[in-house]
Amino acid sequence: MKWLRHFNGRTGTSYAAAALLAACLGLSACSGGSDDGGGGKAAPPASQSEIDKAMQTPTNLTFWTWVPNIQKEVDLFQQKYPAIKVKVVNAGQGTPHYTKLRTALKAGTGAPDVAQIEFQYIPTFSLTKSLVDLRPYGAEALKDKFVAWTWGQVTGANGEVWAYPQDTGPMGLLYRKDIFDKYGIAPPKTWDDFATAARKLHSADSNVYMTNMAPNESGVWTGLLWQAGAKPFANTAPDAVTVNVNDETSKKLGTYWGGLVKEGVVSADPDFTDPWYQALNRGKYASWVTAAWGPVFLSGSAKSTSGKWRAAPLPQWDAGKQASGNWGGSTSAVITGTKNPIAAAKFAEFINTDPEATKKFATEQFLFPATKALLADPSFTQQKPEFYGGQTVNQVFSDISQTVNTEFQWPPFLDQAVTDWNETVGKSFADKSDTNAALDQWQQRITEYAKNQGFKVSS
Amino acid sequence: MSNTATAATAASASRKSRRTGPSHANSGYLFVLPFLLVFLAMLVLPLVYAAYLSLFREQLIGGTVFAGLENYTRALSDDRLIEGVLRVARFFLIQVPIMLLLSLAAALAIDSGLLRFAKTFRLGIFVPYAVPAVVATLMWGYLYGPDFGLFAQIADKLGLGAPQFLSEGHALASIANIVTWEFVGYNMIILYAALRAVPHDLYEAAAVDGAGAWRTAWSIKLPALRPALLLCLIFSVIGSFQLFSEPKLLQPLAPNVIDSSYTPNLYAYSLAFTGQEVNYAAAVSFLLGLVIVVASYTVLLVSNRRSRA
Numbered sequence: 001m002k003w004l005r006h007f008n009g010r011t012g013t014s015y016a017a018a019a020l021l022a023a024c025l026g027l028s029a030c031s032g033g034s035d036d037g038g039g040g041k042a043a044p045p046a047s048q049s050e051i052d053k054a055m056q057t058p059t060n061l062t063f064w065t066w067v068p069n070i071q072k073e074v075d076l077f078q079q080k081y082p083a084i085k086v087k088v089v090n091a092g093q094g095t096p097h098y099t100k101l102r103t104a105l106k107a108g109t110g111a112p113d114v115a116q117i118e119f120q121y122i123p124t125f126s127l128t129k130s131l132v133d134l135r136p137y138g139a140e141a142l143k144d145k146f147v148a149w150t151w152g153q154v155t156g157a158n159g160e161v162w163a164y165p166q167d168t169g170p171m172g173l174l175y176r177k178d179i180f181d182k183y184g185i186a187p188p189k190t191w192d193d194f195a196t197a198a199r200k201l202h203s204a205d206s207n208v209y210m211t212n213m214a215p216n217e218s219g220v221w222t223g224l225l226w227q228a229g230a231k232p233f234a235n236t237a238p239d240a241v242t243v244n245v246n247d248e249t250s251k252k253l254g255t256y257w258g259g260l261v262k263e264g265v266v267s268a269d270p271d272f273t274d275p276w277y278q279a280l281n282r283g284k285y286a287s288w289v290t291a292a293w294g295p296v297f298l299s300g301s302a303k304s305t306s307g308k309w310r311a312a313p314l315p316q317w318d319a320g321k322q323a324s325g326n327w328g329g330s331t332s333a334v335i336t337g338t339k340n341p342i343a344a345a346k347f348a349e350f351i352n353t354d355p356e357a358t359k360k361f362a363t364e365q366f367l368f369p370a371t372k373a374l375l376a377d378p379s380f381t382q383q384k385p386e387f388y389g390g391q392t393v394n395q396v397f398s399d400i401s402q403t404v405n406t407e408f409q410w411p412p413f414l415d416q417a418v419t420d421w422n423e424t425v426g427k428s429f430a431d432k433s434d435t436n437a438a439l440d441q442w443q444q445r446i447t448e449y450a451k452n453q454g455f456k457v458s459s
Numbered sequence: 460m461s462n463t464a465t466a467a468t469a470a471s472a473s474r475k476s477r478r479t480g481p482s483h484a485n486s487g488y489l490f491v492l493p494f495l496l497v498f499l500a501m502l503v504l505p506l507v508y509a510a511y512l513s514l515f516r517e518q519l520i521g522g523t524v525f526a527g528l529e530n531y532t533r534a535l536s537d538d539r540l541i542e543g544v545l546r547v548a549r550f551f552l553i554q555v556p557i558m559l560l561l562s563l564a565a566a567l568a569i570d571s572g573l574l575r576f577a578k579t580f581r582l583g584i585f586v587p588y589a590v591p592a593v594v595a596t597l598m599w600g601y602l603y604g605p606d607f608g609l610f611a612q613i614a615d616k617l618g619l620g621a622p623q624f625l626s627e628g629h630a631l632a633s634i635a636n637i638v639t640w641e642f643v644g645y646n647m648i649i650l651y652a653a654l655r656a657v658p659h660d661l662y663e664a665a666a667v668d669g670a671g672a673w674r675t676a677w678s679i680k681l682p683a684l685r686p687a688l689l690l691c692l693i694f695s696v697i698g699s700f701q702l703f704s705e706p707k708l709l710q711p712l713a714p715n716v717i718d719s720s721y722t723p724n725l726y727a728y729s730l731a732f733t734g735q736e737v738n739y740a741a742a743v744s745f746l747l748g749l750v751i752v753v754a755s756y757t758v759l760l761v762s763n764r765r766s767r768a
Contacts, residue, residue, distance in 0.1 A: 099732055127519060216714035239520045270714050275606040284606075413519065415733040423718045430715035431627075449734065454520035 045136045046342055054342035061086045061344055064101065065116040065332075066093040067166075067365055073357045077350045084343050094118070095415075101335075105130050108337070113344040117163055117333045119153045119326065120222075120410045123235060125333070126162050127412035132334040133160040137345035145353055150370045152406040154331055157235055162333055164352040167367030169291030169328030170401040171223045171314055174298060177389070178308045179208060179286040187312040194315040195260060201286055202265040211287045212279070213257050214271035215426035218418045219327045220289060224253055226325025226408045228317055233411040240456040241411060243446050246439040247459075252317075258428060258435025268429040277301055289314065291327040292368035292397035299387035306387045311396040313403075322403040329370070368397060375401060411446070413453065420445040513741035530742035539720035540743060544700075544750060546631065547722050551699035551754075554635035559691055561639065562646035563684070567676055569647075570654040581651070585644035592641060596708040599637045603712070625713035634705050642698070646691045653687035654680060689762055693755050700751045703728070723747045 046054075063074070063086050074086045089112065091100045098121060104111040105128070117125060125131050139161035143151050150165035175187060180197075183204050188194040198210030214220065225232055230249035234242040244250075260266040267285070269276050279285060280302040288294065295311060302309075314324055332348040334341060351357045358374055361367045374380055381395040411417045420442055428438035443459070450457045516526035534540055565584050569577050587595065602609045603624035611621040624633040657680065665675050703724040710717045719729035723743065731740035 102735075216711065269606075270711060273712055274601060275604045275608075275712075278607045413734075415735075419719050419729060419733045422714050427715040427718075452518070452736075454518035 043133065043136045045138070051137070051342055051346065054340065055081050055346060056083050057343075059084045059340050059343045061114060061338075061340060061347055062089060062112040063087065063114045063332075063347070064089050064091045064097065064112040066090050066097060067116065067330075067361075067367070069364065070351075072364060073351045073360050076354065076357050076360070077347055080350070081343075081346075084347070086347060098415075101125075101130075102128075105336070111335050111337055113335060113338040113340060114332055114348050115335050116166070116330050118328070118330050119150075119165075120219075120414050122154060122162050122331065122333070123410045123412040124414045126156055126160070127235075127238070130336050131162045132336055132338065132341055132345070133162065134164070134334060134345050134348070135159070135161050137342060137349070139164070139345070139349070142349065142353060145372060146370050147372060147375065147401050147404075149326065149401075149404040149406040149408075150329075152408070153326075157237075163331035164333075164348050165370035166330045166332055166352050167293070167361060168370045168401065169223075169293050169326050169368060170397055170404050171227065171289065171291050171324050171327050172294075172397055172400050173287055173312045173314055174290055174294055174309050175287035175312060176283060176285075176305070176308050177310045179283060185286075187310070188315045190319050191256060191315045191317055195256070195265075198260055198265040199263070207284065209267040209285055210260075210265060211289055212267045212269050212271065212276070212285045213261055213429050214276075215268050215428075215430040216270045216422055218421035218426065221253075221421065221425060223291070223325035223327035224257075224289070224314075225250060226405055227314055227323050228253060228325075229323065229405060231407065231409070233409050233417075235409060235412060236458070237456075239454065240458070241450055242458050243411070243443060243450060244459050245446065246436075246443040250439050251436050254425075254435040254439050258438075261429050261435075262432045264432075268432075281305060291329075292401070293328055293366070295385070295388065295393045295397070296366040299385065307389050309388055310391055311388060311393045313396070313400050322400075323405060324400045324403045325408070326404050329368070368394075368401075411450075413449065416449050417446055420449070509741040509744060512738050513745055515738050517736075517738055519735070526738070530739050531746065533739065534742050534746050537743075540723060540726055540746075543720050543723040543726050544747070547700050547702050548754075550631060550635060550702065551696060554638060555692070555695040555699060557635075558639045558643055558695070559646060559688065561643045562650055562691070563688070565643065565647045566650035566654060566684075567680060569651055570680070571672060571676070573672070581647075584647055587640050588642060588645040590641070592704045593708060595641050596637055596705045599633075599640070600709050600712050603633060625709065625716060627716050630709070630713055630716045634702070634709065637705050638698075638702075642695075646695075649691055650684055650687050653684050657683045685762075689759070692758055692762070696755050696758055697751055700747065700754065723750075 061084060063070075065088065070088055074088055078084065078086060091097045097116070101111065101115055117131070122131070133156075142164070146165050147168070150168055154161060154163045154165060156162055173187070179185075179201070180187065183201055185197045185201060186193075188197050194210065201208055201210050222232070228249050230244075230247065230253075232243070232245045232247075232250065234244075236242055257266070261268050267279075269279060280288070280298070281304050283305070288298070290298075295309075298309065299306070313322060316323065332352055334344040334348055338344045351361075353371065355373065358369060358371050359377075359380075362369050362374055362380055369375055369380070375398040381398050382392055383394055384390040384392055424438040424442040424445065425435060427433075428435040447457050447459070513530050514526060514528070515523050516529065517523040565580075568574055569581050574580060590598075605611055605621050605623055605625070608624075610624070614621050623629060661679050661683075662675060665679055670678065701724050702722045706717050706721045706725055707728075710721075717725075719733065720726040724747065727740045727743045727747065730736045730743060
């Protein structure tokens with residue numbers, strides 16, 4: 001879903017005073033948050049007769065999501081369960097959506113039954129006990145329908161299932177075949193090859209950069225850490241976090257990317273901005289380190305370059321292995337306080353597991369699938385888009401999806417970690433300053449924040 | 460002569476009786492009631508609640524505890540907040556004089572009557588104020604673009620390097636330019652309206668005394684403008700210290716220059732919504748309010764003293 005977040009740009013415009021007022025009003029009923037759905041122990045499972053009864057009782061559900069035209073998938077559900085009416089609400093994309101959700105949760109009223117939550121936000125919301133554990137509604141039986149790493153992402157420390165994966169963004173490399181061919185560069189197999197190619201390319205044509213390292217895109221950084229097998233964050237207990245963003249692996253990446261940016265062979269422009277779109281169209285970047293949603297996004301944003309792009313797996317640190325990380329992707333979660341947990345859970349289950357619904361996501365909204373069935377479906381993987389010269393791009397990313405590390409974890413205060421990244425590590429790219437020193441700073445700022453918030457912090 | 464004098468005393472007497480009549484006094488309160496209700500509900504109550512909030516500390520782990528003035532002492536030693544306050548103070552000291560001088564010049568020019576197409580001119584200067592700040596900032600952000608922005612393209616045609624409007628050293632000046640563009644027209648209208656209120660006989664007297672256009676502007680118009688200028692200045696103090704939407708909207712274009720604590724308001728916003736430190740954000744907002752009160756009062760004091768001298 002990452003790409004959808006950029007359709008309208010990020011235009012938070014309210015004044016701080018107004019914002020604060022909203023926060024105040026939100027807080028005035030802090031007592032509204034209840035404890036059900038949190039904690040380590042699973043509630044007793046709902047029996048089949050309870051489920052049947054719930055699905056036949058007239059019920060109204062509210063679903064917050066920013067997936068365009070999701071009514072098509074919702075209609076499929078309503079056809080199967082005519083008693084249940086689902087109201088789709090678009091509460092904003094990304095940050096505004098989460099801000100409203102938080103406010104509603106704190107107010108104790110107005111929160112949806114089901115909400116779209118990106119993978120990286122699951123710990124942030126499960127920490128505040130805002131998500132309902134789906135195990136009592138048969139979630140564990142569905143584990144094998146999803147790619148293993150996505151299940152790892154939605155699973156809590158005590159085995160809770162916090163959400164159903166909706167779409168994913170396993171990372172790969174999109175590159176300009178014409179530029180690579182012109183300068184005799186083969187798609188790099190390792191990061192060493194990539195660096196060599198970057199130097200060769202930029203010395204041959206100083207207007208072209210091998211790729212762009214966006215100083216405002218912590219998602220790429222974490223995705224690359226993920227690929228390298230780093231474990232920057234871990235939730236060891238509800239009140240304890242491990243923060244480890246400046247360890248050896250991170251420093252290896254810091255030296256590598258910081259070095260390439262400093263040398264000037266990789267550019268550092270903010271992404272999803274007008275200049276960045278222009279640069280993609282004009283061939284300033286010979287490749288884009290992106291995710292599985294990238295191909296469709298790019299074909300819409302850089303139309304003038306049709307036919308020139310190809311997809312490949314990410315270059316590797318270890319030439320003998322294939323590994324990748326994830327950037328973007330969403331889930332459907334049931335929100336604490338719902339009066340109809342069974343219907344809500346079954347709705348979240350249906351749209352993300354029903355063959356017809358999941359296929360619609362892939363073919364109508366162009367979301368990259370999270371289910372094994374679809375990733376193996378030839379009608380999906382064998383599509384040959386013109387934009388990529390007829391290459392079976394979906395197959396490339398479907399293969400990459402199998403290589404994503406299953407262990408990666410996010411911090412339970414994602415927004416803060418992201419802001420701090422922008423102001424330390426990201427800034428080091430923009431300023432061409434010492435990235436490894438910036439990693440130490442990032443570590444220090446997250447640690448300080450976590451301690452202020454009452455966490456026990458270890459590294 | 461005596462007739463008018465009696466009429467005047469009669470009028471003042473009737474005014475006096477109107478002021479003292481009890482039923483009239485009550486109807487006065489009735490008239491301000493709608494405002495008062497909104498004022499209480501939308502301003503005073505949230506303010507009181509924010510003050511209350513600022514005395515607590517809510518943590519993700521451990522819940523809410525009473526913290527006394529802890530948030531305030533933390534804010535006073537918070538380098539990021541202090542840096543932001545100093546930044547907007549610098550902004551105020553440089554941007555506001557430029558903006559007010561431009562507004563003044565425009566108002567005097569229109570009022571002089573020497574300008575052709577004065578109405579068009581007036582409208583042209585005022586139009587930017589009618590453009591929403593969000594749109595204005597997005598538009599300028601585009602013009603500032605280092606690769607394909609208008610200025611970059613002109614510089615490119617001239618064989619010069621692309622100007623870096625949103626770099627560390629120039630971002631504040633670039634924001635000041637946007638704010639000036641937006642508000643010159645607004646201040647001009649205030650000043651122009653004040654000029655229209657200058658009694659005509661003053662001009663006639665000046666003309667009789669042989670004052671030219673410049674002398675009239677200096678000795679009659681400027682002194683007459685003092686209250687209006689002061690009003691503009693106070694508005695500008697408040698506006699400068701509360702700078703928010705322009706940097707917030709330019710942030711995606713220069714994420715590493717305009718950080719989350721670039722201005723105090725931006726800092727309060729990101730504390731509340733990124734870090735969820737609502738209590739600390741409330742304390743920061745209160746301190747910022749205090750800074751604004753002090754700055755406004757200083758401006759008043761200085762200008763009053765000068766007018767007396």
